[in-house]
Amino acid sequence: MDINDIKIFLREYGGRKLTFMEVCGTHTASIRESGIPSLLSENIRLISGPGCPVCVTVSGYIDRLCELSVKESTCVVTFGDMIRVPGSKKSLADMKALGGNIKMVYSPFEILDLAKKDADTNYIFAAVGFETTTPIYALLLEKIIEEKIENIKLLTALKTMPAAIDHLCKYGITADGFIAPGNVTVISGADSYLELSNKYHLPFVVSGFSAQELLSSIYALVKLEGKARVLNLYGAAKKEANAKAKEKVSKFFEPADAVWRGMGKIENSGLLLKNEYSKYDAGSADLTADHAKNSGCICGKIITGQKEPENCPLFAKICTPENPQGACMISGEGTCFNHYKN
Amino acid sequence: MCIATPGLVISVNGDIAQIDYNGSIVTANRGIVDCKKGDYVLVHAGLIIQKLSSNEASDMLDIFNELGEL
Numbered sequence: 069m070d071i072n073d074i075k076i077f078l079r080e081y082g083g084r085k086l087t088f089m090e091v092c093g094t095h096t097a098s099i100r101e102s103g104i105p106s107l108l109s110e111n112i113r114l115i116s117g118p119g120c121p122v123c124v125t126v127s128g129y130i131d132r133l134c135e136l137s138v139k140e141s142t143c144v145v146t147f148g149d150m151i152r153v154p155g156s157k158k159s160l161a162d163m164k165a166l167g168g169n170i171k172m173v174y175s176p177f178e179i180l181d182l183a184k185k186d187a188d189t190n191y192i193f194a195a196v197g198f199e200t201t202t203p204i205y206a207l208l209l210e211k212i213i214e215e216k217i218e219n220i221k222l223l224t225a226l227k228t229m230p231a232a233i234d235h236l237c238k239y240g241i242t243a244d245g246f247i248a249p250g251n252v253t254v255i256s257g258a259d260s261y262l263e264l265s266n267k268y269h270l271p272f273v274v275s276g277f278s279a280q281e282l283l284s285s286i287y288a289l290v291k292l293e294g295k296a297r298v299l300n301l302y303g304a305a306k307k308e309a310n311a312k313a314k315e316k317v318s319k320f321f322e323p324a325d326a327v328w329r330g331m332g333k334i335e336n337s338g339l340l341l342k343n344e345y346s347k348y349d350a351g352s353a354d355l356t357a358d359h360a361k362n363s364g365c366i367c368g369k370i371i372t373g374q375k376e377p378e379n380c381p382l383f384a385k386i387c388t389p390e391n392p393q394g395a396c397m398i399s400g401e402g403t404c405f406n407h408y409k410n
Numbered sequence: 411m412c413i414a415t416p417g418l419v420i421s422v423n424g425d426i427a428q429i430d431y432n433g434s435i436v437t438a439n440r441g442i443v444d445c446k447k448g449d450y451v452l453v454h455a456g457l458i459i460q461k462l463s464s465n466e467a468s469d470m471l472d473i474f475n476e477l478g479e480l
C-alpha cells in the first residue's frame with residue numbers, strides 16, 4: 069500500500085458516509101493548503117474542531133488583557149496571533165493604537181529579558197495554549213523563581229483537549245473518528261485518547277502534518293470505522309506522555325473548569341496556577357464572559373464542527389482577514405481564515 | 411502558534427540549545443527533551459518538544475500492512 073493506492077482508495081470510496089474531525093488548527097491549515105477535501109470521495113467529509121488556542125479564547129480574557137495594557141507601569145506580552153482577536157469591544161491592536169503597552173514575542177521565554185531590563189514595569193504574559201504550550205509556562209515559572217524576578221505574571225487561558233472532545237461527543241457532533249495532532253500527542257501521549265475512544269467507540273489516529281501523513285490518517289480512519297482504537301501514525305509520539313513535561317506542568321498547574329468560546333464552561337478542561345504560585349497569576353480565574361463583537365458571528369458553531377464558514381452570512385463579505393469579525397478569521401489556524409485563503 | 415519545523419541542534423549549554431534553521435540560528439529550551447549536537451528537533455514557541463527519529467518510515471509500513479488486512 070503506497071500513497072497512490074491510498075489516494076485511489078479515498079477518491080473511490082463508496083461506503084457509508086463518514087465524517088472525521090481534525091481537532092488541531094495546524095491540521096486544518098495543512099488540509100486546506102494541500103487541497104485534501106478535493107481528493108476525497110463525497111462520502112468522506114472533514115470537519116474542524118476546537119484546536120486553535122486563539123479561536124477558543126473568550127472575550128472576557130481579551131478584555132482583561134486590554135485593561136492591563138493601559139494600566140500604569142504594565143506591559144502585556146503576547147504571541148502575535150492574539151493581537152487582533154476581538155474582545156467584547158476592543159482588541160489588543162486597538163489598545164495599542166490608543167497607547168496601550170503591548171509587546172509581541174515568538175517565545176514566552178523572551179519575557180525574561182524584557183523584565184530584567186526594565187524592573188519598574190510589570191510584565192504580564194498572555195499565556196494561552198494547549199498541552200504543547202503549557203510546559204513552556206512551567207519552565208518559564210521555574211526560571212522566574214530561580215532568578216528571583218519579581219515583575220512577571222501570567223494571565224492564563226490554558227486548555228486541555230480530551231475534556232473538550234468529550235464535551236463535543238456528548239452534546240454536539242456526530243463524528244466517525246478523530247485526527248489527533250502529532251505535536252500535542254508527543255507531549256500528552258497517544259494513550260490520552262484511549263478513554264474517549266473506548267467511551268464513544270470511535271477511532272483516533274495520531275497524525276503528522278504533511279499531505280501524505282494526513283491522507284494516510286484519513287485512510288486509517290476509514291479502515292478503522294466503528295472500532296474503538298487509537299492508532300499512532302506519528303513516529304515521534306509515544307503511548308505515554310512526556311514524563312518531564314508532565315512533571316513540570318503538574319508542579320505549577322492544577323486542573324480547573326475552563327470556558328471555551330462558543331462552547332461554554334467545560335468541567336476540568338483547563339489548568340490554573342496552583343494556590344502556592346498565585347503571586348504569579350494576574351487574575352486568570354473567572355474570566356468567563358463570552359460576547360462576540362459581531363452578534364452575527366457563528367464562531368462557536370464553527371469550532372465545534374456544526375457549521376462551515378460558508379454557512380456564516382458574514383463570511384468573505386463583512387468578515388475577511390483584513391477586517392475580521394471573529395477569532396476564527398484571525399489566526400493562521402482558524403477555520404474561517406483557512407477557508408478564506410484556500 | 412503551533413507551527414513546528416525541524417531544525418538542527420548545533421550546540422547545547424545546560425537547558426539551552428542553539429538550533430540552525432537553514433542558516434538562521436535560534437535559541438530554544440531543552441528542558442523536556444534530551445537532545446545533543448547533531449539531532450534534528452521540533453521547536454514550539456521556543457521549546458524543543460521532540461527529537462525526530464529515523465525509523466519512523468519503517469514503523470508506518472508495518473502499520474499499513476496491518477490496516478490492509480482489515
Ligand code: SF4
Nearest residue numbers: 365366380387394404
Ligand atoms: S466568518 Fe467571521 S463572523 Fe463568520 S464565523 Fe467566521 S469569524 Fe465569525
